[in-house]
Amino acid sequence: MQCALRELHRWRLPLGIWAILSVLAGVAGPFGTFEALAPTARLAYWAGIVGISVSLGLLAVRLSAGLSEWGGIAARSAGSIILALAIHGINAAVFDGWGSWEDLVYMVGLVFLITLMVEAAARLLGPFSAPRPGKAPPERSGGTAEPSPATVFLRRLPSDRRGPLIRIEAQDHYLKVVTAAGHALILMRLADAEAELDGAGGLRVHRSHWIMIRQASGHRRRRGRDLVVMADGAEVPVSRSQRPAARAAGLI
Numbered sequence: 001m002q003c004a005l006r007e008l009h010r011w012r013l014p015l016g017i018w019a020i021l022s023v024l025a026g027v028a029g030p031f032g033t034f035e036a037l038a039p040t041a042r043l044a045y046w047a048g049i050v051g052i053s054v055s056l057g058l059l060a061v062r063l064s065a066g067l068s069e070w071g072g073i074a075a076r077s078a079g080s081i082i083l084a085l086a087i088h089g090i091n092a093a094v095f096d097g098w099g100s101w102e103d104l105v106y107m108v109g110l111v112f113l114i115t116l117m118v119e120a121a122a123r124l125l126g127p128f129s130a131p132r133p134g135k136a137p138p139e140r141s142g143g144t145a146e147p148s149p150a151t152v153f154l155r156r157l158p159s160d161r162r163g164p165l166i167r168i169e170a171q172d173h174y175l176k177v178v179t180a181a182g183h184a185l186i187l188m189r190l191a192d193a194e195a196e197l198d199g200a201g202g203l204r205v206h207r208s209h210w211i212m213i214r215q216a217s218g219h220r221r222r223r224g225r226d227l228v229v230m231a232d233g234a235e236v237p238v239s240r241s242q243r244p245a246a247r248a249a250g251l252i
Contacts, residue, residue: 013187018054022047036095045094049087056083058173076115084111149200150212153193157184165200166215166232168193170208178232205246206239219252226252 026043028034033042060079084107091107092099154162156177163181170176170190177184194204202212211230218229226238228251238246246252 014054014058018047018050021050021054025050045090048090052086053083056086077112080111080115081108084108087111149197153196153200154179156186156188164215165197165202165212167212167230167234167236168210169236178230178234180231203242203245203249203251205242205251206237209236211236213249213251216251228252 022043025033025046026039029037029042033045037045056079060076084104088099088104088107091103150165154165154177157179161177161179161182161184163179166178166180168175168177168190171185173187173189174185175188175190175193177186190204190208190210194202194210197210200212201214202210204210205228211228215231216228217231220227220229220235226243226246227235228238228246229235238252243252
């Protein structure tokens with residue numbers, strides 16, 4: 001039941017985006033589809049286009065998790081090219097007279113332009129959409145105490161799931177945050193969580209895993225892979241690129 005609920009929560013946002021954009025585009029009929037297609041065919045056309053776009057976008061986000069900024073841009077650019085090719089193929093099958101090289105170049109340019117606009121909007125709106133933690137309560141001595149990075153980060157979780165931070169695991173475009181009080185899913189990139197937790201005493205040991213060093217209880221090696229045993233019993237893999245840092249931290 002918990003797995004089913006987690007999957008439903010994970011897909012609720014992309015499915016909602018797909019449904020809303022499909023209906024809006026199906027009704028408005030942009031790029032000449034209002035005149036070229038009947039209502040039912042127009043809705044089916046845009047449902048397919050938006051579905052492919054959302055699916056490729058989620059795949060690009062997943063593949064870019066743990067990559068550098070330029071690596072993420074490269075992954076999203078590759079997704080844009082694949083999307084343009086897919087739309088070009090659909091248009092060639094649906095519309096008479098579509099399929100020339102000029103049409104392909106036009107589609108690639110259009111998709112890249114839209115991708116750049118979305119990327120720019122995400123960067124501009126990112127600082128405003130992120131939760132802003134409040135100030136720490138005054139100490140009894142009369143001074144003020146700055147909250148630790150982990151304390152600030154844990155404010156994203158429900159109050160009954162806040163506790164000593166153990167580890168974070170990337171799951172598609174969500175993060176599974178595990179604490180001594182349980183776990184919760186939040187919508188956030190692992191790279192952003194790692195930056196926010198700078199100085200908290202943790203380490204990124206894998207493209208999909210961040211751990212709190214003091215919550216590690218052991219080390220195992222299985223089939224040539226290094227695994228860090230955490231306080232919650234999870235065995236977190238250590239990638240080859242992160243092995244030197246894990247060794248330096250005393251994890252292996």
